[in-house]
Amino acid sequence: KQEVTQIPAALSVPEGENLVLNCSFTDSAIYNLQWFRQDPGKGLTSLLLIQSSQREQTSGRLNASLDKSSGRSTLYIAASQPGDSATYLCAVPVSGGSNYKLTFGKGTLLTVNP
Amino acid sequence: DADVTQTPRNRITKTGKRIMLECSQTKGHDRMYWYRQDPGLGLRLIYYSFDVKDINKGEISDGYSVSRQAQAKFSLSLESAIPNQTALYFCATSDAGRYGYTFGSGTRLTVV
Numbered sequence: 001k002q003e004v005t006q007i008p009a010a011l012s013v014p015e016g017e018n019l020v021l022n023c024s025f026t027d028s029a030i031y032n033l034q035w036f037r038q039d040p041g042k043g044l045t046s047l048l049l050i051q052s053s054q055r056e057q058t059s060g061r062l063n064a065s066l067d068k069s070s071g072r073s074t075l076y077i078a079a080s081q082p083g084d085s086a087t088y089l090c091a092v093p094v095s096g097g098s099n100y101k102l103t104f105g106k107g108t109l110l111t112v113n114p
Numbered sequence: 115d116a117d118v119t120q121t122p123r124n125r126i127t128k129t130g131k132r133i134m135l136e137c138s139q140t141k142g143h144d145r146m147y148w149y150r151q152d153p154g155l156g157l158r159l160i161y162y163s164f165d166v167k168d169i170n171k172g173e174i175s176d177g178y179s180v181s182r183q184a185q186a187k188f189s190l191s192l193e194s195a196i197p198n199q200t201a202l203y204f205c206a207t208s209d210a211g212r213y214g215y216t217f218g219s220g221t222r223l224t225v226v
Contacts, residue, residue, distance in 0.1 A: 034214045043204065043219040051212075089157070093211070101147070101172070102215060106156040 002027045002094050006105035013080055014113050021075040021108045023090030028068045034102070035064050035075050036089040044089065048075070080112045117141050120205050120218035127195050127225055135190045135221050137205030145208045146188040147215075148172075148180060150201040157204070163188055195225040 003026045013019055023033070031052045036044040048057045048064040050073070056065040063076040077084060087109050091102040118139045127133050139146065148160040149172075159172030161180040169182055177199060181189045192199055205218040 032211055032214065036217075041202070041220075041222065044206075044215075044217040046214055046216065049214040091215070101159060101162055103159075104157040106154070 002103045004103055004105040006108050010109040012111040017080050018078050021088050023073040023105055025071045025092045028071045030092045033066055033073050034091045038087045082112050082114050085112050117216050118218035120221050124222045131195050133192045133195055135203055137188045138186050139207040141207050143207040143209050147206045148190045149204045152201050197225045200225050
């Protein structure tokens with residue numbers, strides 16, 4: 001059974017700091033990994049999708065890396081802003097093949113202080 | 115218009131009532147999902163459908179049923195609502211993996 005762990009569970013940083021969120025998964029036979037952002041009581045917004053053949057993806061100040069062999073992904077946020085405050089979720093497929101169901105970590109709650 | 119639309123956005127209902135949550139998508143994807151989110155438990159899969167004739171139970175399907183009316187529509191029903199079904203419910207759609215998941219904005223359901 002695929003299990004996803006996100007560390008830390010919560011993180012508070014001053015504005016402008018660079019930060020890293022971590023995600024680990026137990027079954028490395030994945031064909032992609034997706035990072036989401038969730039604002040309180042709101043839906044999930046997809047940030048980055050990394051296919052298994054890729055090592056990283058970038059979007060603006062965000063960079064996500066994937067190391068399948070070690071079962072890890074990181075989300076790097078550069079020059080953090082108060083508007084980045086949200087919960088960040090990592091998700092991977094439950095298993096490989098065509099049975100494409102996601103399993104989620106419990107998220108990292110990020111607070112960026114002005 | 116949003117790619118994935120959920121209605122209603124908020125609902126308060128009484129124990130024992132039947133309630134339906136609706137979801138429609140404009141992504142053109144075959145695959146649709148229902149998840150619930152609870153504080154401390156994260157997102158858990160209730161039901162999923164890979165096409166109109168293919169519906170499957172997820173990890174927490176007891177007390178729920180679904181209907182896939184068309185490729186674009188996937189409804190979740192609570193036959194007899196109970197208070198521990200109070201949660202945030204999300205509908206999502208995906209292709210086979212190339213473009214990932216797209217989520218709706220959620221339905222906040224409170225059962226009193």
